[in-house]
Amino acid sequence: MSVATASTVEELRQLARRRLPRAVFDFIDGASDDELTLRWNQDDFNRLAWLPRVLRNVTKRDCSTAILGEVAALPLIVAPTGLAALVWAEADALLATAATSAKVPFTISTSSSVRMEAIRERAPDSRLWFQVYPYKDRDLVRALISRAKAIECQALVLTVDVPILGRRLRDQRNRFTVPLRPTSRLVWDLVRCPTWTRHILTYGVPRMQNFVDGKRSASVTSLAALMTSNMDAGVTWDAIDWIRQQWGGKLVLKGVLRPDDAEQAVRLGVDAVAVSNHGGRQLDGVTSSIEVLPQIVASIAGRAEVYLDGGIRRGSDIAKAIALGATAVMAGRAGLYGVGAGGRAGADRAFAILADELDRCLTLIGCNSAKQLDVSCLLKRE
């Protein structure tokens, strides 16, 4: 099997697993503690069965949708993923250009391994969004936001589910740090994974480039240290107003799982809520995103857009989220598996697979467009 012949995101995942050192694959594939939420994110999609309509002329189909006022070819947003260049040199820029070809927005992570300005240079026509955390150091947040404005990001995604970092046991077992620590397993992997090793030797070990010129990051060597030193367990809803003052544009709140929190977010004027458990990487045992989506859609009642984030591995998962009322989905690992399997070609393949599966799903359930999906198309299996 190759990237060109991979026909599912799971096959791209398997290719990435073969190509990458164990610690790197586990960093993207893994989640916190027992990884229950990671599994539920996917399992709960599989508990939803289709109720297709027949004999509806479905010759002309359209998967496009409006996301924050602009048309995207698919109801898909590429989610922010930090340190993506661990899987392929300059992965963030490759994902951004692949997203442009797929005509969907790409979210730059605060922890991206290519500087946000360099991503803009490499992807001049991309519809870029920028993600921030409400760090303790508000000068740092202000500076990041003003750089995001300068590169013309169209939306700011404020991630609010990381007051502290979740405990990722695979990373602990692999003794995963950035820069990578030379364990005997890693040395073996350097031999086993020659393409990956060549990239690292050519481009160096990825760092969180958005911080590299700042005095704050100079002495911080590990991902955990950087994250935990800046994360603010004391942050409250007041942060939204403060962020609003810094960022006049569209604001997305990422990491909401309760209708009352969604309601509060809408009252404070956010433009969209991303129903997300961080791909199962924060508190393990929290609900899957798809399980709580309908309640959140009901509480928001059209006053803001709602994105489903977590567990998207199939085009039919996208369709299920839309049928339950999401405006669009955000996908993190799907793109990372693609780029990990084969760089830009792999990222293109991941988005093409999702697009193709979504189109086939719509056709087979008797819909001409994503807009025709609704809850009557689905049945919950017990």
Ligand SMILES: Cc1cc2nc3c(=O)[nH]c(=O)nc-3n(C[C@H](O)[C@H](O)[C@H](O)COP(=O)(O)O)c2cc1C
């Ligand atoms: C390797 C990796 C890095 C991530 N880094 C970030 C990040 O920097 N900021 C953020 O808000 N979310 C981050 N996330 C979470 C994703 O944005 C998204 O919520 C999650 O991947 C969705 O689940 P999925 O991977 O099943 O699509 C990361 C996820 C992964 C897998």
